[in-house]
Amino acid sequence: MALVRIPPVLRPSVGGEREVEAAGNNIGEVLASLVANHPATKDQIFGPDGTLNRYVNVYLNDEDVRVLDGLETVVGAGDHLVILPAMAGGS
Amino acid sequence: MEGSVQNPNQSTTAAELIADIKLRVAEVAPAEIKDGLPEGAVLIDVREDGEYATGHIPSAHHIPRSYLEMRIENIAPDRDTPLVLYCAGGVRSLYAAKTLVDDLGYTDVKSLNGGITLWKDGGHPVEIPKTLTPVQADRYSRHLLLSEVGLEGQQKLLDAKVLLLGAGGLGSPTALYLAAAGVGTLGIIDGDVVDRSNLQRQVIHTEDRIGTLKVESAAASINALNPDVEVVQYPYRIGPDNIMDILPNYDIVVDGLDNFPTRYLLNDASVRLKIPVVSASILGFEGQISVFSPYEGPCYRCLFPVPPPPELAPSCGANGVLGVLPGTMGLLQATEVMKLILGQGDTLVGRLLLYDALATSFTELKIGRDPECPICSRSPDAISDSEMGVFPDYDAFCDGSH
Numbered sequence: 001m002a003l004v005r006i007p008p009v010l011r012p013s014v015g016g017e018r019e020v021e022a023a024g025n026n027i028g029e030v031l032a033s034l035v036a037n038h039p040a041t042k043d044q045i046f047g048p049d050g051t052l053n054r055y056v057n058v059y060l061n062d063e064d065v066r067v068l069d070g071l072e073t074v075v076g077a078g079d080h081l082v083i084l085p086a087m088a089g090g091s
Numbered sequence: 092m093e094g095s096v097q098n099p100n101q102s103t104t105a106a107e108l109i110a111d112i113k114l115r116v117a118e119v120a121p122a123e124i125k126d127g128l129p130e131g132a133v134l135i136d137v138r139e140d141g142e143y144a145t146g147h148i149p150s151a152h153h154i155p156r157s158y159l160e161m162r163i164e165n166i167a168p169d170r171d172t173p174l175v176l177y178c179a180g181g182v183r184s185l186y187a188a189k190t191l192v193d194d195l196g197y198t199d200v201k202s203l204n205g206g207i208t209l210w211k212d213g214g215h216p217v218e219i220p221k222t223l224t225p226v227q228a229d230r231y232s233r234h235l236l237l238s239e240v241g242l243e244g245q246q247k248l249l250d251a252k253v254l255l256l257g258a259g260g261l262g263s264p265t266a267l268y269l270a271a272a273g274v275g276t277l278g279i280i281d282g283d284v285v286d287r288s289n290l291q292r293q294v295i296h297t298e299d300r301i302g303t304l305k306v307e308s309a310a311a312s313i314n315a316l317n318p319d320v321e322v323v324q325y326p327y328r329i330g331p332d333n334i335m336d337i338l339p340n341y342d343i344v345v346d347g348l349d350n351f352p353t354r355y356l357l358n359d360a361s362v363r364l365k366i367p368v369v370s371a372s373i374l375g376f377e378g379q380i381s382v383f384s385p386y387e388g389p390c391y392r393c394l395f396p397v398p399p400p401p402e403l404a405p406s407c408g409a410n411g412v413l414g415v416l417p418g419t420m421g422l423l424q425a426t427e428v429m430k431l432i433l434g435q436g437d438t439l440v441g442r443l444l445l446y447d448a449l450a451t452s453f454t455e456l457k458i459g460r461d462p463e464c465p466i467c468s469r470s471p472d473a474i475s476d477s478e479m480g481v482f483p484d485y486d487a488f489c490d491g492s493h
């Protein structure tokens with residue numbers, strides 16, 4: 001089980017939770033299980049081709065998974081994932 | 092009998108001591124360093140404040156000899172840093188060099204032969220430092236007590252030019268604290284007028300200025316706080332038609348922009364001009380902040396090559412925000428700005444900091460340069476006007492008005 005930090009814009013899609021648990025042995029599996037439990041997140045995280053949307057970054061602990069092994073990056077028990085969409089708003 | 096035995100140390104004359112130090116501390120002639128020091132070497136003026144104020148060698152750091160042991164590590168934490176010390180005539184700098192070698196373990200310390208006097212006799216340039224007025228010395232006294240700021244740092248702050256994009260939630264606290272700190276020039280770009288709904292968080296504005304331009308309201312607050320600060324007002328939105336005229340006048344940009352098109356435009360322009368951007372955004376109870384320093388760390392497009400579609404872009408339309416949140420994030424921005432000006436500490440270049448006010452937690456993420464970044468993988472000259480802030484195959488923006 002990994003703990004996934006949900007950004008404010010995705011919270012309505014997960015019932016308002018700030019963090020959710022999701023199972024899987026790699027990033028792709030963890031995100032797939034997140035999407036299975038909360039289908040409204042699918043189009044926000046993945047593009048039509050099944051890859052991560054380019055305006056969403058995913059971090060394993062503090063590292064961008066794109067500089068690791070992408071969706072194949074191995075996730076251990078107790079790891080933290082951060083989903084980070086681009087954000088603007090300063091007023 | 093007792094009186095006839097003398098401790099040899101007590102009989103050492105000053106001249107003998109100097110001769111002894113000269114055996115161990117090398118001296119350099121003014122001509123050897125007139126074109127600058129070798130890469131990585133540091134020049135330090137060890138004279139007293141009053142002497143330094145009459146003129147110093149350009150590029151020299153100033154640490155009076157009496158503070159040398161206490162402050163040297165701020166300038167040269169590495170004991171192997173090559174150091175050249177100078178004083179008025181070349182004697183005090185020898186003593187100071189001996190202290191650094193013997194007591195603090197510096198391995199490469201030299202003394203300027205003949206000090207600044209011989210330097211001047213050789214016709215080499217001298218820089219006369221700007222000094223603070225007595226009123227300024229009083230106003231900034233808590234800065235002057237910090238070795239990381241001091242007179243030199245305060246002068247850097249007074250000479251600095253910082254551009255604030257927006258006098259809103261983030262811009263309000265940033266502007267107020269940078270003004271209080273004595274940042275000499277603050278440019279503010281904002282086309283809006285003060286609205287009552289702003290006052291829950293935009294602390295630079297006041298009830299009696301509702302309906303007036305935000306840049307005017309901000310300038311009034313800043314001038315009331317610190318008359319040292321010159322406020323340059325830009326009462327309009329920043330856009331492709333004006334950004335390349337405004338940005339080059341500033342050392343650092345503070346980005347509190349509320350929409351994606353302008354945020355990307357700013358990124359592309361700042362990379363082209365090599366101006367660092369301290370960027371933050373806020374939503375609800377959460378904020379994020381980083382420093383984008385062109386070609387040193389990632390740019391905004393390295394992090395997010397394209398903006399999200401409107402349904403995922405909460406900047407389209409009014410959103411809730413906890414009143415104090417822009418205060419927290421804006422002051423983190425102001426702190427980074429001051430560190431950049433002072434050249435102190437580790438900035439957020441290459442790091443993104445997330446703040447969750449409800450959880451009271453900070454999360455730090457590593458962000459790196461993208462070798463395929465559409466903007467900062469190329470040289471500044473290769474970036475054209477027509478591609479700044481533009482996204483091929485992307486048109487799903489909201490109008491960006493809020």
Ligand SMILES: [Zn+2]
Pocket residue numbers: 389390391392393394460461464465466467468
């Ligand atoms: Zn880049």
